[in-house]
Amino acid sequence: MTAALAATALCVFDAYGTLFDFNSAVARHRAAIGPKADALADLWRAKQIQYTWLRNSMGAYDPFWQVTGEALDHCLAAHGISDAGVREKLMRAYLALDPFPEVPAMLDRLKRAGKRLAILSNGDPGMLDPMVKASGLADRFEAVLSVDDALIFKPDARVYRLVEQRCGVKPDKVCFLSSNCWDAHGAAHFGFVTVWVNRARAPDDGLPGKTVAEINDLSQLPSLLGVS
Structure with a gap:
């Protein structure tokens, strides 16, 4: 010490x-997401953090819940996942990681x-x-x-x-x-x-x-x- x-x-x-x-949200709903689950989890976290840094630089604070949702929207679009139910499941899971x-x-x-x-x-x-x-x-x-x-x-x-x-x-x-x-x-x-x-x-x-x-x-x- x-x-x-x-x-x-x-x-x-x-x-x-x-x-x-934070990966436990995606892990919990892997079946609903499909084979892109791991890639989605990695990109979601990366975008979530990137958006906080960019918002700091822009002087444009919004609560992390909003930022997390914005990051997820980007990732779902990037992976061609359009099922709104998947988004709802993942965001809800983030409240009980x-x-x-x-x-x-x-x-x-x-x-x-x-x-x-x-x-x-x-x-x-x-x-x-x-x-x-x-x-x-x-x-x-x-x-x-x-x-x-x-x-x-x-x-x-x-x-x-x-x-x-x-x-x-x-x-x-x-x-x-x-x-x-x-x-x-x-x-x-x-x-x-x-x-x-x-x-x-x-x-x-x-x-x-x-x-x-x-x-x-x-x-x-x-x-x-x-x-x-």
Whole structure:
């Protein structure tokens, strides 16, 4: 454990791709989508994130639910899927994404050790609240923070600043975790002590902001924080 992690007062998790598997929406309705399901899932996530960055550049914020729907519309058109029922199923599934398998036990270990836990997500409350509730994990978190309070998406510093505003913890006492390399670097550049959850075993993007550790999934986090 590094000295920076030893000073952790609050663990803050990204939601989509870090705690919750965004691919579970497509997996749940694979039969309705057909053989293009995996390609659709990959493009949907890529467009979803791309649209947030483009909206930040344009100064044109809209809630993540709208952005997610716009991204899905593009992907359905790109793959020649015109069944409105498929769109409805996928959007509804996004309100109850599956947590990754290791997440409940990991959160319980941290809670038993007295760690404070929160979520900071691009999602808007209308998406996050039902998803966290459906997962059965809501009572693990003292706060579920949304970019909707800053009206801009990650990695803008105004988003990361919400943690201190709402939880009263200085950036250098926050352990921030994200599976998105760009988000991990953005948070580190802001001043969080950041761990990249590299689920895809991808190469580092080399962006500004130095992460303190890289793990393959969240089962490794308690040991990283010195929690038995």
